[in-house]
Amino acid sequence: MSVMPGATRAWPEGNFYGYDKVYDSRNTGYQGPAFSWAPQPDQYTLSWFxxxxxxxxxxxxxxxxxxxSSHTPWAPLPQFIDWDDVGDGSVYKQIQQEGKKVRTIWKDPVKLRREYSRSIQYTMTTVISWLELYGDENTVMVFLGDHQPSPLIVGDTASHDVPITILAKDKTVMAKTSSWGWTDGIKPDPKAPIWKMDEFRDRFMTTFGPSGEVSRVLAPPKR
Incomplete structure (x- = not known):
């Protein structure tokens, strides 16, 4: 299944990847405003889910x-609210109206970096709160960064590395990753191993796939 809150039109690529269902901003019932590029806040997406x-x-x-919600231009930003107040998203109308304006933060690199940091804080707070409130013994979450932000935020020499974390209550899940050299917590140690995307994919699928053979797990869906 794919839940694509940033998609505003059909995503036929989902058929190629074999998703049985694809949800996007058009069919998740959101009745609030967009936050610049983001059609709906992350907390609404997880609440609907x-x-x-x-x-x-x-x-x-x-x-x-x-x-x-951490996508550029980082203004206005949603606020984390009580899950019971999320509803159909109408509550975000006032939050959006009271938020900062793009033109005001993009004039000042210091303000821009501050709002980018706040966007990451918002998304991380939302994800962790959802896990604490709704995660169960069978929940396993892998979350990772998409890509580096603009050079205005990180400079011209930043690498393309992004953090990645696996969260689970089931200790047997975490035990399977004990040989990976990862560190505890959601902030990777500076000495943690760095893998390319395909290397993580193959290792993850081999570790948790039904057969233990990555070639079978990654076989394209039958048509």
Whole structure:
């Protein structure tokens, strides 16, 4: 399953990747305003997901969900609110109106970096809160950065490395990664191993796939 809150039109690529369902900003019921590039706040996306997918009886599932609230231009930003207040998203109208304006923060690199940092804080707060409130013994989450932000934020010499974390309550899940050399916590140690995307994919699928053979797990879906 794919939940794509940043998509505003059909995503036929989902068929290629074999997703059985694809949700996007057009069919998740959001009744609030967009926050610049982001059609809906991350907390709304996870709230909708909990009410309509995760929180109802379901078979084991794999969900790909690219969150969007930390996407440029970082103004205005949503605020983290009580989960019971999220509703259909109408509550965000006032939050959006009271938020900072793009033209004001992009005039000042210091303000721009501060708002980027706040966007990351918002998304991380949302994800961790959702896990604490709604995660269960069967929940396993892998979350990672998409790419580096603008050079205005990180400079011209930043690498393309992004952090990645696996969270699970089931200790047997974490035990399977004990040989990876990863460190505890959501902030990677500076000496943590650096893998390319395909290297992580193959290692992850080999470790957790049904056969233990990456070639079978990564076989394209049958048509």
């Amino acid at each position: 909990e009410k309509n997918v995760h929180g109802v009886e379901h078979d084991p599932m794999f969900v790909e969900m690219p969150l969007v």
